[in-house]
Amino acid sequence: MLTVTDEVKTFIKSMVYSSVVERGFLLGCRESIHVIDTVSIAPLKEADADYLIIDADLTNTIIRKWAEEDILFCGFLHSHIGGCSEFSAEDKRFADMLVSSFELPFIWFGLAVSNCGKWYLRLKKLFKRAEDYDSTQDFLIAL
Ligand SMILES: [Zn+2]
Numbered sequence: 001m002l003t004v005t006d007e008v009k010t011f012i013k014s015m016v017y018s019s020v021v022e023r024g025f026l027l028g029c030r031e032s033i034h035v036i037d038t039v040s041i042a043p044l045k046e047a048d049a050d051y052l053i054i055d056a057d058l059t060n061t062i063i064r065k066w067a068e069e070d071i072l073f074c075g076f077l078h079s080h081i082g083g084c085s086e087f088s089a090e091d092k093r094f095a096d097m098l099v100s101s102f103e104l105p106f107i108w109f110g111l112a113v114s115n116c117g118k119w120y121l122r123l124k125k126l127f128k129r130a131e132d133y134d135s136t137q138d139f140l141i142a143l
Pocket residue numbers: 078080087088091
């Protein structure tokens with residue numbers, strides 16, 4: 001089960017809808033790891049139409065600030081401009097790094113993609129390194 005609050009969905013949609021570069025988002029939870037109710041733009045070092053590079057130091061600052069407010073960092077998603085709904089090899093490496101860096105039972109890892117102008121989230125619940133992306137259940141959430 002996964003719920004993304006309307007507030008989070010609206011924020012993500014507003015940021016990806018007309019963007020010509022990829023955007024990243026940090027996902028947070030207050031009550032349950034199955035309810036994503038907090039979101040922040042991921043600080044980036046660089047972004048283009050087909051890649052982004054996270055600023056790890058600034059990202060950690062946000063995650064620490066969230067922890068002080070009892071918000072648990074629980075996932076990451078980024079947009080793919082052009083509608084590709086598959087995770088790239090680089091995406092999978094980044095997911096592996098996240099799963100191994102945080103002491104969480106799992107993380108939500110996903111994409112914001114558009115299909116014929118309709119944006120949706122494709123989120124996966126990743127438990128461990130070397131996760132098999134193809135056999136892990138997808139949660140598809142319309143924005
Ligand atoms: Zn990607």
